[in-house]
Amino acid sequence: MFGFALFTIIYFVFCTAFFEIVQKPLFGLYNRSVNPEKTTFKDVRQVYSHGLVSDLIIASYLTALPLLISAIHTMLPCFNVGVVLTVYNVIIALAVALICIADTLLYRFWNYKIDASVFVYLRSLKGAFASVSTAYLIVAFSVVFVCAGIFFAGAEFISAKCSSSLLSGPWLEWWKCLLVFLVMAVMIGLLFAIIRGLKIRPNNPSVVYYSKTPFFNHWALNPAYNMIYSLGTKDEFKGKFRFFDEKECDDILNPLFPTSGTTERKLLRTDRPNILLVVWESLGAEFVPSLGGKKDVAVNFDRIADDGGVLFTRCTAGSFRTDRGLVCILSGYLGQPTTSVIRYTRKLPNLPALPRRLKEEGYVTTAVHGGELTIMHKSDYYLASGHDTLVSQKDFPTSAPTCKWGIQDGYMFDFIYDDIMEKTRKGERWFTTFQTLSSHEPFTVPYNRLPDDEVGNSFAYTDHCFGEFVDRIKKTPAWDDLLIICVADHGYNASHNPVSRQKYAHIPILLTGGALAESGRIDTIMSQTDLAATLLGQMNLPHDEFIFSRDILADTYKEPFSFHTYTNGFMLTDERGSTIVDNVSDEAIEGADPGRERKGRAILQKLYEDLANR
Known part of the structure; x- marks a missing residue:
């Protein structure tokens, strides 16, 4: 009666094994x-260990229909x-074979995993195959x-064996059908859990990304999974927001985004x-007292600004979420x-990037976050933007104090301090991004300065940790050549107490x-996007590739x-x-002004044209 369950498990294992034994090698x-670089046994082992999750996800997709077919046949x-299974x-x-072989062959030319963009080329088969010989095509299709x-x-052997033994039998009584249905529902739930993942955010291809070498990440990633995922991320750039001809658009923009110039005010006493x-x-x-925010929240932030700091008071966040803010x-x-x-993983290496630019100057680059870097493709972006090393929640002991999203900021600031001390001991020149x-909601922190304001209290906690960290590092030799830049990823806007967009977007x-x-x-x-060019200007480095900074x-x-x-x-x-424009109605909904709207x-x-070409 439950032969279908055993059949499903065997089929699932076979699908996983195919990618491990055939596709990856x-x-x-x-x-x-x-x-x-030379590929070591350790590299191969890491490719397999990190890539297994994407193989399991595709095995779950491939097994879902055989599970339904076999369960239904068991009941009816x-x-x-x-x-049917044949x-x-x-x-x-x-x-599966087409995707795997196409991915393998195209990677040498594309240097990224096969995705939905391949269908654009298949619209013209003549053009798609024009650059390869007939012999190459014959070998490829063979x-x-x-x-x-x-x-x-392999799949047919399993199906044939199981259909003749495990899946054969008479009609079942109603109560047995009910049991079969319940077992089927549980197994479907398990497959869904593998596909989605058990974390706060659903799985995405970055769940396998681990290395600063893109090739190893791409080797680990199952091509079928990347293809399926990319089908849900269509190109949303080409042809969007066409308002002007090219010359008129350039005439408007050229004065707005200068990519060179001479810095008139020198904030740093060292270029490196x-x-x-x-x-x-x-x-x-709204949390910074000196900017008109709540009086008792970011008090250490203001204290540090007053004690020899530089505070930019009229900065606007580039957007409203972390995934946008990091790129800004x-x-x-x-x-x-x-x-x-x-x-869009394949576009990320083509974006300008501050860490990558500093690597060219000999900097050691690190990205640190107490949470999961697979959320919002952070690991993809951090690696593509030039961070040599990624440090996340999985790299810390389970005893570390946590909240819903990961390890609390106090513990992480201690790690940052120790890391700076180690880099100082080694004499390294370094750049570290710490998020x-x-x-963040649910605002659960080990701190109680503002007991009647859980949101403000959580910001006060991070402010406390930041203040202690600065006071501590200030007493060490590392302080002499240290530049700390503190910036928000975006503002805060509570749904129960919304503020104006101007206030929401205002960040220090x-x-x-x-x-x-x-x-x-x-x-x-x-x-917020101007930070990159302004910093590079202070370091006497060109920033012409940062066209919007x-x-x-x-x-x-x-x-x-x-x-x-x-x-x-x-x-x-x-x-x-300020002028706020709704793109759907193409009208200003606040502060109408023809000049600003234009x-x-x-x-x-220009933004969407540039993205379409990256």
Whole structure:
């Protein structure tokens, strides 16, 4: 009666084994020349251990229909289950083989995993095959059929054996059918759990990313999984937001985004400081007393700003979520109102990136987060943007104090301190990105400064940890060449107490550390995206590749404004005011101004044109 359950388990194991025994060795051996470094046994072991989860996910997809077919046949044996499974095995074998072989062959040319973009090329078969010889095509399709034959032979052997023994039997009584149905429901739930994952956010391809070498991440990632996932992330860039002809758009934008200039105000006393970038979860200006925020929250933040720091007081967040904010900060790249570029793994290496630029100057680069880096494709982006080392929750003991999203900020600031001490001992020049998490719902923190305000209390906790960290590091030799940059990923907007978009988007940027040559407040209007170019300007490094980031302390910054995007809308702010535009109605919903609207639409047009070409 429960033979279908055993059949499902065997079929699942076979599907997983096919990718482990056939697909991965084939991909690795054929593309081994893509990786210039020697591949060690440890590398192979890590590829298999990290990639297994994506193989299990695809095995779950492939097993779902055989589970349903066999369970239904067990309850209602009114059709030839062997024939139905044979048809299914033929289709799946061909599909799996095509994806696996195409991925293996194309990787040498594309250097990224096969995804839905392949269908664009297949619209013209003549063009798709124009650059390869007939002999190459014959060999390629022969390998496809061999792989399909291997998969079909194994799946059909299991199906034939099980259909003649485990899946054969008479009609069942109603109560036995009910038991079969319950077992089927449980197994479907297990397959769904494997596909989705058990974490807060559903699985995505970054669940296998672990290495600073893209080849190893791509080797680990199951091509069928990347294909399925990419089908849900269609190209949302090409042809979007077309308002002007190309010349008119460029005429509007050229004065707005200068990519060169001479820095007029020097904040640093050294061109090559060690840099700690603290990305503070949701730190809107409403929590900073000196910016008109709550009086008892970010008091240490203000104390540090007053004690030799530099505070940028009129910065606007690039967008409204962390996945957008990280790209705004590290790539100086504008947030998108209809999607998030961080989801498009193959575009990420083509974005400008501050850590990658500093690596060229000899910096050791690290990204640290107390949570899961697979959420929102953070690991994909951190690696693509040039971080050599990733540190996340899995790298810490289970005894570390945690909240819903990961390890509390106090513990993580202690880790950052120890890491800086180790890098100082080694004499390294380094750049570290540290993303906090305690000031995120459900705002559960080991702190009680504001017992009647759980949200404010969580920010006060991170403020306390940040203050203790700065006071502690200030007493060490590491302070002398240290630049700490503290910036929010986005603002905070409670659904039960919404604020205006201007207030929500208002965030602070704070510089502190022994590398500073001066202190004070900078009240120039700026965007979060301007941090990258402004920092590079202070380091006397070019920033022309950061086309949407401006050095606000340079002589070319003649038109101060900020740009913020939200769900299918944008806000542009200059010295005269703010204009908020809804892209769906294509109308200003607040602060209508033809000049600002024209600039905002030109920015969107250029942004999406640029993304389509990356």
